[in-house]
Amino acid sequence: MQEILSPMPGNVFEIKVNVGDKVEDADVVIVLEAMKMEIEVVAPCAGTVESITVKKGDVVDTNQVLGTIK
Amino acid sequence: MKISEVFLELFQTSGFANITWRELVMLVVACVLLYMAIAKGFEPLLLTPIAFGILLANLPMANLMYDATAEGGQWWQSGLLQIIYSGERSNLFPCLIFMGIGAMTDFGPLIANPTSLLLGASAQFGVYIAFIGARATGLFTAPEAAALGIIGGADGPTSIYLSNALAPHLTGPIAVAAYSYMALIPLIQPPIMKLLTTEEERKIQMQQLRRVSKAEKIVFPIFVTVFTALLLPDVAPLIGMLMLGNLFKESGCTDRLSDTAQNAMCNIVTILLSVSVGATTNGQTFLQIRTLAIVVIGLLAFSFSTAGGLIFGKIMCKVTGGKVNPLIGSAGVSAVPMAARVAQKVGAEANRHNFLLMHAMGPNVAGVIGTAVAAAYFMRVFG
Numbered sequence: 400m401q402e403i404l405s406p407m408p409g410n411v412f413e414i415k416v417n418v419g420d421k422v423e424d425a426d427v428v429i430v431l432e433a434m435k436m437e438i439e440v441v442a443p444c445a446g447t448v449e450s451i452t453v454k455k456g457d458v459v460d461t462n463q464v465l466g467t468i469k
Numbered sequence: 470m471k472i473s474e475v476f477l478e479l480f481q482t483s484g485f486a487n488i489t490w491r492e493l494v495m496l497v498v499a500c501v502l503l504y505m506a507i508a509k510g511f512e513p514l515l516l517t518p519i520a521f522g523i524l525l526a527n528l529p530m531a532n533l534m535y536d537a538t539a540e541g542g543q544w545w546q547s548g549l550l551q552i553i554y555s556g557e558r559s560n561l562f563p564c565l566i567f568m569g570i571g572a573m574t575d576f577g578p579l580i581a582n583p584t585s586l587l588l589g590a591s592a593q594f595g596v597y598i599a600f601i602g603a604r605a606t607g608l609f610t611a612p613e614a615a616a617l618g619i620i621g622g623a624d625g626p627t628s629i630y631l632s633n634a635l636a637p638h639l640t641g642p643i644a645v646a647a648y649s650y651m652a653l654i655p656l657i658q659p660p661i662m663k664l665l666t667t668e669e670e671r672k673i674q675m676q677q678l679r680r681v682s683k684a685e686k687i688v689f690p691i692f693v694t695v696f697t698a699l700l701l702p703d704v705a706p707l708i709g710m711l712m713l714g715n716l717f718k719e720s721g722c723t724d725r726l727s728d729t730a731q732n733a734m735c736n737i738v739t740i741l742l743s744v745s746v747g748a749t750t751n752g753q754t755f756l757q758i759r760t761l762a763i764v765v766i767g768l769l770a771f772s773f774s775t776a777g778g779l780i781f782g783k784i785m786c787k788v789t790g791g792k793v794n795p796l797i798g799s800a801g802v803s804a805v806p807m808a809a810r811v812a813q814k815v816g817a818e819a820n821r822h823n824f825l826l827m828h829a830m831g832p833n834v835a836g837v838i839g840t841a842v843a844a845a846y847f848m849r850v851f852g
Contacts, residue, residue, distance in 0.1 A: 406824035425821035436810050441821050461677060
């Protein structure tokens, strides 16, 4: 299992995947908004989205777990 | 009077009969810029009001830039754009924009990695190259060349601030060049970044920055204001407003002021500043060889600044054994946050797991301070 970590502080702008979705390595899974910029967070590996632990609008910090991929 | 004579007189007093080729050229320039902003999405928030200001200022007979005070009249008898322009000419707008930028900016990456200051400083390389180049053309005096060179810092408010002090007659073309190049950063920088770095260098993933405490973030704007204003009093208005905005953001007890500074106030001042920047481009004075030289030398300044940051980034990459991605050096030009965003984008193109944004924000905000310091140096020498 691999964790999807937030690379920086920001707000969750968009969640691109649902639990159970299959993703490839480096697919965009979540979009963060920070300093009026949209930042794409990509899957750390290929697999199935096991969990998403944030929702749209949440404030997240660096290295916060956003979800997991199995 | 016959009806045909009425129509003839109406036509003769209209703009259609009085428009000059210079004004026509400026209207075409305005439309090209509007196209780039609206259809191509090049920083539309800046370029749209600038382009429309150019359009308005070059409509014959409309007298939107008429200056009544030049003929002994009252300021309120001037044209609308001339009244707005007084906020640019007095440096009020550039300083208020800096307050908004301060309220938007997280200086954490710079505090966490103070070596970013070196990248921000090295990305002022183009400022001095442009100064030397402008002097070499023989078209500009030393103060004019200094005002022109600051375009290399890619900082609109500082460019206006310095040109108001050293060469107020060139503020229009300098501001238009500076803001246009800032808007075109996503086009100008990537080819230089790819030319000066290898694929392997662009792929480098940087380690997470250390966490910066709230106390550090509160002390930083106060310290920088006092230190910079004591060292370089000429830029106290710019740095002071930048850091006041930042203190609103970081203090935690002035959220309403921070919100107003970074949204409502910044948007209002951006509209007024951008329109009046565009309005300074009168066809009569703008379409001259010196303006063309400003546009060309400004582009060189910008390119050399990007290159200066990248080259120093490569040096830091070597010194740290490959821990620094050289791309973050290009963000040392102070267009916040556009330059950092470009570093992020080019880095992510090479390696999708690359998150350079916060690392690039360090040199980016250092560049803001670096350009202000360069401006202060020029003001001290030539002011």
